[in-house]
Amino acid sequence: MYIGRRLAYLRRKRGFSQEGVAAGVVSRGHYSNIEAGRYRALNDILVSLADKLDVPANYLLQWESSSPVLEHYLIKLQYCLDNYEYKEAESFIQTITKEFTYINSLHQEIHFLLLESLFYIKIKDYHRAKGVIEKVQYLTDEGKMVPACLKYLFYYVTGAWFYVAGFYEKSLENFKTALEKASSKNSTARLYYNMALALYETYDRGKAAEYGKKALEIFINEHKWLHIIYIYLLLGVIHWDKREYSESEAYLHKALDLVKVYGNDELEGKVYHNLGLVYDSKHDKEKSIKYLILSVDKKLADNCESIIITYGVLAEVLISAGQITRAGEVVRAAREYAKSEEHFSMLMAIEAKIHYTRENWTKYEEIMERLITYYRESERWSDVKLLSEEYSEYLGNRYKYKDAFYYSRAALEAYRKLAEKGGGIR
Known part of the structure; x- marks a missing residue:
C-alpha cells in the first residue's frame, strides 16, 4: 500500500490519469489496484512505471531499503532543529537534497519531509512549509499510514503547522496526540511549551502558564538553557497579559540574565521589548523607554523583522511621556523598516496621535x-x-x-x- 501512495503522488504530479500511466504496461484496473494497495506489483511492472513517470527504477523497487548515510544526516538534522541551530539545519537539508535526489526508502523520505517542513516553519517560510506538508499528507494518506516510529514527529509537525496557520484548537489536538507518543523528557517538554503557546492564543492564560511551568521544570533538570530562556520569555508575556506585572518582570529578568550568558541578539531584543511593555504598564516611562531603545539596538544588530513593532511601541510610549519630538523621530526612522500595508497603517496611526497632541x-x-x-x-x-x-x-x-x-x-x-x-x- 505504501508504494501505491508514492505512485499516486508521482502520477498526479506528472499530470497522468490512471489510464494514461497504465497504458502499455498493465490494465487500468490492475494499476488502480496497485495504487490502492490491493495488489503488490511485480518488479518488471514497477520498472516500466518508473520509466513512464521519469524516476529511477530503484525509487519504486527499493522503497523498503534504508540508507545508513541518510539516517546519519537525518539524526544530525533533527538535533539542529531541536537546538535552534538553523544555519546548520539548512546545510544538512541542502546536502540531503543534493546527495539524495530521490530517497528510495519511503520511511526515510517521510522522515526527511517532516524535518524539512519543520525547518521552514521555524524560519517562518510558510509557503515552502505548506508545499512539503501537503506532500507528507498525501504520502501518508492524511497520517493514516505514518510508520510507528515517526508518529510522534508527524503529530508534532502537524501541530506546529496548525499553530502558525492560526488553527489553535487543531494544533492542541495534534500536540496532545504527539504527547502520547513522546519517548523522552526533552520531547515531552517541547510539547508542553508548544501547548502553552497554543493555549495562550486561545485566551486560556492559566493553562498556558501551567504547561509553560511543566516544560520549565523539565528543561531546568536537563540543563537546556536556550529552551529555558524561551519559556521564561513566554511566562513573562503571559503574566504581563494577566496584569501580574511583578511576576512578569521577574521572569523576564531571569531570561535576560541567561541570554547575556549565552549571547543571542534576537532573544535579547525580545526580552528588552517585553520589559519595555512591563515598565510602561507600571507607569515607569523612563525604564520603559530605556529597554525599548535597547531592544531596537539589538534588533538592528540582528536585522530582525520585528524591529518595526518595537519602533511603534517606543513611539507610543514617548507620546504618552510627552516627548513628542522624539516620537516623530522614531516614526521617521521606522519607515525604513515598514514592509507591508499593516506596518504603514501602524505608523500612520502613531502619526495621527502626534498630530492630535500638537x-x-x-x-x-x-x-x-x-x-x-x-x-x-x-x-x-x-x-x-x-x-x-x-x-x-x-x-x-x-x-x-x-x-x-x-x-x-x-x-x-x-x-x-x-x-x-x-x-x-x-
Whole structure:
C-alpha cells in the first residue's frame, strides 16, 4: 500500500490519469489496484512505471531499503532543529537534497519531509512549509499510514503547522496526540511549551502558564538553557497579559540574565521589548523607554523583522511621556523598516496621535479618515471599531455632529461584524 501512495503522488504530479500511466504496461484496473494497495506489483511492472513517470527504477523497487548515510544526516538534522541551530539545519537539508535526489526508502523520505517542513516553519517560510506538508499528507494518506516510529514527529509537525496557520484548537489536538507518543523528557517538554503557546492564543492564560511551568521544570533538570530562556520569555508575556506585572518582570529578568550568558541578539531584543511593555504598564516611562531603545539596538544588530513593532511601541510610549519630538523621530526612522500595508497603517496611526497632541487638527482628521477607510476595506473590524469610536468622540467635541454620527455608525457596523465572527468583547 505504501508504494501505491508514492505512485499516486508521482502520477498526479506528472499530470497522468490512471489510464494514461497504465497504458502499455498493465490494465487500468490492475494499476488502480496497485495504487490502492490491493495488489503488490511485480518488479518488471514497477520498472516500466518508473520509466513512464521519469524516476529511477530503484525509487519504486527499493522503497523498503534504508540508507545508513541518510539516517546519519537525518539524526544530525533533527538535533539542529531541536537546538535552534538553523544555519546548520539548512546545510544538512541542502546536502540531503543534493546527495539524495530521490530517497528510495519511503520511511526515510517521510522522515526527511517532516524535518524539512519543520525547518521552514521555524524560519517562518510558510509557503515552502505548506508545499512539503501537503506532500507528507498525501504520502501518508492524511497520517493514516505514518510508520510507528515517526508518529510522534508527524503529530508534532502537524501541530506546529496548525499553530502558525492560526488553527489553535487543531494544533492542541495534534500536540496532545504527539504527547502520547513522546519517548523522552526533552520531547515531552517541547510539547508542553508548544501547548502553552497554543493555549495562550486561545485566551486560556492559566493553562498556558501551567504547561509553560511543566516544560520549565523539565528543561531546568536537563540543563537546556536556550529552551529555558524561551519559556521564561513566554511566562513573562503571559503574566504581563494577566496584569501580574511583578511576576512578569521577574521572569523576564531571569531570561535576560541567561541570554547575556549565552549571547543571542534576537532573544535579547525580545526580552528588552517585553520589559519595555512591563515598565510602561507600571507607569515607569523612563525604564520603559530605556529597554525599548535597547531592544531596537539589538534588533538592528540582528536585522530582525520585528524591529518595526518595537519602533511603534517606543513611539507610543514617548507620546504618552510627552516627548513628542522624539516620537516623530522614531516614526521617521521606522519607515525604513515598514514592509507591508499593516506596518504603514501602524505608523500612520502613531502619526495621527502626534498630530492630535500638537493640535494639528486638519492633518489628524486626514490621517484618521484614511486609516478607517483602509481598515474597513481590509475588514479589520477590531481596528475599525476602536478608531471609529475615538474619531466619533473627537468630531462630537468639535461640534461636527453629522460626521460624528457617520463614524459612530461605522463603529456599530464593526461591532456587528465582530459579533458575527464570534470576535466580540472578550
